[in-house]
Amino acid sequence: MNVQKAISVLDAELIVSGDGFLKDVKHVMVSDLMSDVLLVDEDDMLLLTSLASDQVLRTAQIVGAVAVIIVNGKSLPSSMKKVALDLGMTLAVSKHSKYNACIAIHHCMPQ
Amino acid sequence: MENATPQSTSTPVLFETSPGKILPADIGHQPLVLLELIQRLKVRDVMTRDVVCLERYIPLWEAQRLMKEKHISGIPVVEDGRLYGLISKDDIILAIEGGYIAQPCGHYMTTKLVVLEDDMPLSFAIQYFDRFHFGRFPVLNRERALVGIICQRDINRALLAELSEEFNRMEKSSARTMQQELDTSTYMLRDFPVAKYDFENVGKAANAIQAAMIERKFPTKIVRRVGVAAFELEINLCVHSIGGVLSWQINNGRSEIVATDKGPGIEDVAWACKYGTSTANEWIRSLGFGAGLGLVNVKRVSDEFEITSAVGVGTTVRSVVHIGTPPESQGT
Numbered sequence: 001m002n003v004q005k006a007i008s009v010l011d012a013e014l015i016v017s018g019d020g021f022l023k024d025v026k027h028v029m030v031s032d033l034m035s036d037v038l039l040v041d042e043d044d045m046l047l048l049t050s051l052a053s054d055q056v057l058r059t060a061q062i063v064g065a066v067a068v069i070i071v072n073g074k075s076l077p078s079s080m081k082k083v084a085l086d087l088g089m090t091l092a093v094s095k096h097s098k099y100n101a102c103i104a105i106h107h108c109m110p111q
Numbered sequence: 112m113e114n115a116t117p118q119s120t121s122t123p124v125l126f127e128t129s130p131g132k133i134l135p136a137d138i139g140h141q142p143l144v145l146l147e148l149i150q151r152l153k154v155r156d157v158m159t160r161d162v163v164c165l166e167r168y169i170p171l172w173e174a175q176r177l178m179k180e181k182h183i184s185g186i187p188v189v190e191d192g193r194l195y196g197l198i199s200k201d202d203i204i205l206a207i208e209g210g211y212i213a214q215p216c217g218h219y220m221t222t223k224l225v226v227l228e229d230d231m232p233l234s235f236a237i238q239y240f241d242r243f244h245f246g247r248f249p250v251l252n253r254e255r256a257l258v259g260i261i262c263q264r265d266i267n268r269a270l271l272a273e274l275s276e277e278f279n280r281m282e283k284s285s286a287r288t289m290q291q292e293l294d295t296s297t298y299m300l301r302d303f304p305v306a307k308y309d310f311e312n313v314g315k316a317a318n319a320i321q322a323a324m325i326e327r328k329f330p331t332k333i334v335r336r337v338g339v340a341a342f343e344l345e346i347n348l349c350v351h352s353i354g355g356v357l358s359w360q361i362n363n364g365r366s367e368i369v370a371t372d373k374g375p376g377i378e379d380v381a382w383a384c385k386y387g388t389s390t391a392n393e394w395i396r397s398l399g400f401g402a403g404l405g406l407v408n409v410k411r412v413s414d415e416f417e418i419t420s421a422v423g424v425g426t427t428v429r430s431v432v433h434i435g436t437p438p439e440s441q442g443t
Contacts, residue, residue, distance in 0.1 A: 034399035038339050038408055043331065051399050058314030059399070062321065062338040064331060079311070087318065 001025050001108045003067040003090055006046055009104050010094035012069055015081055018090035020066035028105055030098060034059040050098055052076050054083045061087045069094055071101045148273055154236050155229035157269040158250045158259035164189045167217025171206045174198045174216055185247050188220045192256040194249055196220030226251050229258050236261055299323065300360040305348040310398060313349040316357050317342035333434050336412040337366045340430040343405040344370035350395050366432045376422035
């Protein structure tokens with residue numbers, strides 16, 4: 001599954017296509033706690049979170065995530081799109097709950 | 112070649128060896144490495160030494176047979192090592208047309224020859240090919256004895272071989288220089304001021320550090336480790352201190368990040384370094400941080416970790432990651 005597929009599966013609105021839009025997703029991290037995200041050491045990771053802040057994008061960049069999808073339909077702070085553009089980070093927003101998003105993504109990931 | 116006329120020569124022909132210009136005009140625009148090469152190489156380094164020769168009494172059909180057998184287009188005519196003339200393919204064609212293919216070479220060979228000397232720079236040979244449009248030049252030594260023959264294919268082959276070696280030398284030299292720079296000098300040192308509770312800008316320093324490392328093509332894992340250490344320490348400065356400075360430098364294959372603040376200081380450093388311990392308030396936690404994992408995480412990604420703190424004085428945290436050298440600079 002690539003990021004484009006994940007965005008489609010989650011009926012997400014693409015905010016910034018960034019550098020990761022067509023990249024494969026090998027790991028998915030679901031957390032609102034960036035401290036936890038910073039502990040992850042995996043390549044090609046998709047970050048699902050209901051936390052909408054600039055620091056989510058910066059954290060995703062630090063751990064080398066390919067994309068960030070904000071769930072629960074959270075509205076984004078005005079600065080977030082610009083930060084995503086600056087970092088080249090793929091950013092999308094889904095109305096799915098975190099729980100349902102996890103289920104949908106799980107069905108698409110290779111078992 | 113000059114037009115062949117029947118003649119009997121008992122003495123060696125006069126040879127034109129006037130040096131003329133060292134380089135043809137079109138060579139003057141070549142790269143310096145090539146110019147240096149064609150000056151450094153001598154004709155003797157490039158010429159074919161094992162020369163197929165004929166004597167004057169040998170019939171022309173024997174010259175034709177040798178050309179076919181050896182895949183050559185010209186044969187010098189010599190006696191006792193002295194060059195008397197040259198039989199070319201054109202001479203053979205004329206002999207077949209004229210019906211004198213059975214005649215001795217000495218009667219129909221080309222005698223107005225242009226020759227090269229073996230200690231001339233290769234640039235002379237290139238210039239001569241450009242000027243005279245001959246397929247080959249006999250090569251004489253100082254004693255005027257025939258020691259070789261040179262054609263454009265010999266030059267191409269020699270230049271390709273020499274250029275290949277030259278490029279190898281240049282690449283190794285370049286890699287060594289870069290290795291030395293990386294090993295012995297500080298080639299990056301940056302300070303990032305971090306203000307208390309400046310959540311608008313926090314993380315920019317870590318992102319900038321990572322971008323600099325990615326630009327230098329450090330491995331992803333290394334970039335991530337340095338980035339995590341920088342980000343955690345930057346967050347700590349923002350959240351827990353009254354503000355400070357994040358310093359980053361690359362030196363001797365090490366990335367060193369030092370986070371320094373002027374307070375308030377940590378009362379119990381050992382406790383602060385335990386998993387899950389934090390003094391962060393709910394507001395900080397609502398922003399996704401303050402889970403008490405920061406220093407633990409910095410320690411996890413660091414090859415060297417050091418923290419000193421005093422209440423009312425401040426805290427200094429040092430994180431070193433052994434980063435080696437980026438792949439693009441590693442020697443071959």
